[in-house]
Amino acid sequence: MFRPRVIPVLLLKGEGLVKTVKFKDERYIGDPINAVKIFNDLEADELVFLDILATKEKRLVSLDFVREVGEEAKMPFAVGGGIRSIDDIKNVINAGAEKVVINSAALVDVTFVKEASNTFGSSTITVCIDISKNFFGKYIVKSYSGFQIKNNDPIYYAQQIERAGAGEIIIQSIDNDGMMNGYDLNLLKQISSSVTIPVVALGGAGNIHHFREAIKSTMVSALAAGSMFVYHGPRKGILVNYLNQEQKDILRYE
């Protein structure tokens, strides 16, 4: 029986972890290395770290940080933040990451994804696509580096990324970020049925029922979440948590 991966996505700002709502209202969560230790004990499948300021500040995610995570983490982890050259990828991988997450640099030039997958193998290259609904309710790809996207249709872009050879795509809903009331199933359905590489769902998951909904009604291959794994209870107390074995089993399917 196949079970999709369940992936905590942790946002890095400076040296600390934060969590956002709709990409805003950052709240301080805690020390990232401490979180890694807890996720080790909880047997998380893998982790994703995203440095949310790196691209804006025109720098690469801290390699010292990647090394620190690498020393500690028992599970594979991916790192994103300001990755825009083959050297950047080499450095992040050598520092201990299993995969890199490319976002802005893929929007600027999709051939970078191709070059990256040819150099490091598809399974090392993950592309994250941030999507939001515009005024007319249409899904559009968003850029946070100020880059003007020529064709902002998410399906068109996801297929371009697939052709470029990426190993998987993280589909992140900006509108659902931090809301914890479920994934944007419609969006996930559209994209996961348009590409043949694994799609990771991100944005909106608040509990395991949201995971099950996504498995049942879309073709996503992995379930990612931020808030769900750092908050506890209706008042959103900070508590790093993960699925237990029984909950993992609920996600299995033929």
Add this chain to the structure above:
Amino acid sequence: MKVAIIDYGMGNLRSVLKAVESLGGIPFITQKQRVIQESDKIILPGVGHFGKCMQNLKQMGLIEILNKEVLEKRKPIMGICLGMQLMMEHSEEGDVDGLSWFKGNVIRFHVSDKYKYKVPHMGWNSLNYIKNEIKHNIRNEYYFLHSYHVTNVNEKDILTTTVYDYEFVSSIQKDNIIGFQFHPEKSHLQGLQLISDFLNFANV
């Protein structure tokens, strides 16, 4: 216990290294013939492209050494993912010959619905035990990440199969040679147990 982890010059071998270390082995990530000869066990890890990996092994002059250590000296060797595939006769990936330690070849997943069954097969899956050599009373759930799998394997060499759209061979063994299509080093406790078994496996 010295464990030589063969470095093809591709990808990140951190998780294999950490797994061996945590079990008390002394891992060496290496391309050096002498380190391989002096090791007690060998791991062929699973990162990269079949064609390129065989080419690298050739260029590093490691094929003869591996044949000698594994086939003549019967040193225990564990292949992980691509490392297991390299042990076969031939692969579609790059259309090149492998080490030919097992009968059989490597083909790409031919799924019935390419949107439903994404390739690579990436995630957790269970093993159907054809033999009980690697069966443990821990969770039957292992981490897979691959686009190709082995086929036409001798039945007596098959340890387990796994289902992803259809049934494929997910681990094989012949004497001192064992191969896992999944990643034991990324499969929590149940994976570590298999690596521990391998480290404790005595030379034949």
